[in-house]
Structure formats: C-alpha cells, structure tokens
Amino acid sequence: MRKTVLFLTLAALLITFLPESRSAAAERFTKEDVDRLSLYKKMESVTLIPWHYFAGVDQYERSVRKARRDLPARKGLVGIYFSPIQWSGPINPTMDDTNPERISMFGGIGKDGNNDGIADRNNDEDILFTFAEIIQKHGHDIENFRIGLWSYYQRDKAVDIIMENAKIYETYGTVALDKHSFIVPLRSNYSYRSTWGDRRGFGGLRIHEGTDIFADYGVPVKAVSYGIVEVKGWNRFGGWRIGVRDINNVYHYYAHLGSFNKAIEKGTIVEPGMVLGYVGSTGYGPPGTSGKFPPHLHFGMYRDNGYTEWAFDPYPYLKAWERQERISSRRR
Known part of the structure; x- marks a missing residue:
C-alpha cells in the first residue's frame, strides 16, 4: 500500500513540474x-551529468538491444550493456567479479555507484556510474560529453541520436513519451493497404519500402510520435520529404509532400499529431517534379541497431495507430 501511494505521489509531482512550453501530461x-x-536524477546528483543525458544514452542502448539478437535482454531498468570481460577485466579469473579493487587491478571498468562496496554488472546505479566515469574522462562540459560518447561508440550517428534523445527528454521533462498519432486526420478522405515489397521501377528495379496512403492534395500529414527532424528537403525518389527519428530510434520517412509546415525545420522537435506538411505528388525527377502519380504520402520506417539501418513494414503500425486514435476520439 505504501509503495502504491509513493508511486502515485511521484507521478503527480512529475506531471506538476513538466515544462510549461511543452507538456506531456x-x-x-x-x-x-x-x-x-x-x-x-539520482545519478545526476552523484555525477553532475544532467539527467536527460543519462536518459538519452539509456534510451539509445535500449533501442539497440531491441534491434539485435546478440545482446541479452536487460534485467533491470537500464539498457546499457557491459560484457563480463569489459566489466571485470580481460585477465580476471572471475568473469562476474563484483570486487571494485580487484576489478580495477585486472583492468576492468566496473565501478561501485551506490557505495555498497560492490560493483555489480547488473545493478542500475553501478552501470550508470561506470558509464559516467568512462565518458567524463574527456571532461565535464557538453562538448567533452560528445567527445566522450564518440570515443566510446566510435560512431557519429550514435552520438547524434543520443544528443537528439537528450534534447527531447529535456524539452518534455519526462521519459513517458510513448503516445502515437495516426498519420493523417481521420476525417479526411484517405485509403491505404499493405504494399510492402511491391516492385518499383523508377531509378532501377527495387522493392517498395513503405506504405502509400492515398489522399487528396493538401491533406495534413502528421507526426506519428515524439521525435526530431533529421532531414528536410528534396529527394529524387521521394520528392519533398521529411525524415524524423523518433524517441525509440526509428527513422520515419514522409515522402511526396506537396509542401511543408513552415514552422518545421531540421532539428525541430515534433510530437504526435503535429503537422509536418501536406499530401502532394512530388518526386521521380529533379527538384519541383510533380504529378507523375496520384497524390499520396509514402511512409517508411527504418530501425537502427547500432551498426546499420534497415527498413521494415510500417503497415501494421499504421493500422494500430489508426485504431487507437478512433477509440480515443469516441471517448471524447
């Protein structure tokens, strides 16, 4: 009973102190x-690294674990993974060592983050503290935090995604950002079906990596989730298009737009239901090419696994978001 009361109290406080400019209440x-x-926030008080940077790193690691089969499922709250060799040291005879002094002696990275005298590879506080120690070797300001991330991941894209995540979390003041929206207004005249894998011929034989939502010119195209705009502009195949990476490290590709929402730029944080642009028929040629096919939105989804990115079928997700929005609209 006491745990339930504490949980409800914390939830109420979180909602109360969300930033006024962007509310995820x-x-x-x-x-x-x-x-x-x-x-x-506890680790922020210990390491002085702002909480949203911990959240950004952890969310990236969670998404990578979800996308890969060679990593074990997380056991606690934290998605960051250290192998036994990394944690305990390459020549440590005890691969799951928890003794901080012995770990250090054998060249391991594991640290005691909660002052219990144990460096536990499966303890959330120890994991985050260890990660902070690695990153802060390069300095304590934001630029050195980026350098520390690059030194650890050796991948520019990983650094960018983590910093984007952190920016989103800082904006909303919460990690509860799982809401979705359907991609066009339910009241509009639209239709779509599963076209994943269909053949396409323009620019060479290829498969269709997405779902086409047919609608009238000018129908608003909405962000389906929380994320940040990574790309905006012309693409030879997709015409006027916008690329948004969501908080779960999935890249959303909105193509063949007739025009953009003028408030949307590269780096803009978006949320479910925010208008990104409007349905058109642009693409399949140089900038400005339009009308080679009926007006529609091409929507693609691409998952990142820490090494590469690949497309997957968005149709089931669109159907789920459409259904959820219809149910929600009936309750209003």
Missing part, C-alpha cells in the same frame, strides 16, 4: 517511467 506514467526518471 497526456501521457500515462507507468511505474517504470517514474523509476527511470528517479534513477537518472
């Missing part, structure tokens, strides 16, 4: 959301 807070935010 409509999101449902789970116990895990509350526990994660509490953990990140």
Whole structure:
C-alpha cells in the first residue's frame, strides 16, 4: 500500500513540474517511467551529468538491444550493456567479479555507484556510474560529453541520436513519451493497404519500402510520435520529404509532400499529431517534379541497431495507430 501511494505521489509531482512550453501530461506514467526518471536524477546528483543525458544514452542502448539478437535482454531498468570481460577485466579469473579493487587491478571498468562496496554488472546505479566515469574522462562540459560518447561508440550517428534523445527528454521533462498519432486526420478522405515489397521501377528495379496512403492534395500529414527532424528537403525518389527519428530510434520517412509546415525545420522537435506538411505528388525527377502519380504520402520506417539501418513494414503500425486514435476520439 505504501509503495502504491509513493508511486502515485511521484507521478503527480512529475506531471506538476513538466515544462510549461511543452507538456506531456497526456501521457500515462507507468511505474517504470517514474523509476527511470528517479534513477537518472539520482545519478545526476552523484555525477553532475544532467539527467536527460543519462536518459538519452539509456534510451539509445535500449533501442539497440531491441534491434539485435546478440545482446541479452536487460534485467533491470537500464539498457546499457557491459560484457563480463569489459566489466571485470580481460585477465580476471572471475568473469562476474563484483570486487571494485580487484576489478580495477585486472583492468576492468566496473565501478561501485551506490557505495555498497560492490560493483555489480547488473545493478542500475553501478552501470550508470561506470558509464559516467568512462565518458567524463574527456571532461565535464557538453562538448567533452560528445567527445566522450564518440570515443566510446566510435560512431557519429550514435552520438547524434543520443544528443537528439537528450534534447527531447529535456524539452518534455519526462521519459513517458510513448503516445502515437495516426498519420493523417481521420476525417479526411484517405485509403491505404499493405504494399510492402511491391516492385518499383523508377531509378532501377527495387522493392517498395513503405506504405502509400492515398489522399487528396493538401491533406495534413502528421507526426506519428515524439521525435526530431533529421532531414528536410528534396529527394529524387521521394520528392519533398521529411525524415524524423523518433524517441525509440526509428527513422520515419514522409515522402511526396506537396509542401511543408513552415514552422518545421531540421532539428525541430515534433510530437504526435503535429503537422509536418501536406499530401502532394512530388518526386521521380529533379527538384519541383510533380504529378507523375496520384497524390499520396509514402511512409517508411527504418530501425537502427547500432551498426546499420534497415527498413521494415510500417503497415501494421499504421493500422494500430489508426485504431487507437478512433477509440480515443469516441471517448471524447
């Protein structure tokens, strides 16, 4: 009973102190959301690294674990993974060592983050503290934080995604950002079906990596989730298009737009339901080419696994978001 009261109190406080400029109060807070935010803020007080940077790193690692089969499922709240060799040291005879002094002696990275005298590879506080120690070797300001991330991941894209995540979390003041929206207004005249894998001929034989939503010219195209605009402009195949990376490290590709929402630029943080642009028929040629096919939106989704990115079928997700929005609209 006391745990339930504490959880509800924390949830209420989280909602109360969200930034006024961007509110995610409509999101449902789970116990895990509350526990994660509490953990990140606790580690901020210990390491002086802002909580949203911990959240950005951890969310990236969570998404990578979800996309790969060679990594074990996480056991706690934190998605960051250290192998036994990394943690305990390459020549340590005890691969799951928890003794901080012995770990250090054998060249391991594991640290005691909660002052219990144990460096536990499966303890959330120890994991985050260890990660902070690695990153802060390069300095304590934001630029050196980026350098530390690059030194650890050796991948520019990983650094960019983490910093984008952190920016989103800082903006909304919460990790409860799981809401979605359907991609066009339900009241508009639209239709779509599964066209994943269909053949396409323009620019060479290829398969269709997405779903086409046919609608009238000018129908608003909405962001389906929380994310940040990575790309905006012309693409020979996609015409006027926008690329948004969501908080789960999935890249959303909105193509063949007739025009953009003028408020949307590269780096803009978007949320479910925000208008990105309007349905058109642009593409298949140089900038400005239009009318080679009926007006529609091409929507693609691409998952990143820490090494590369690949397309997957967005149709089931569109159907789920459409269904959820219809149910929500009936309740209003």
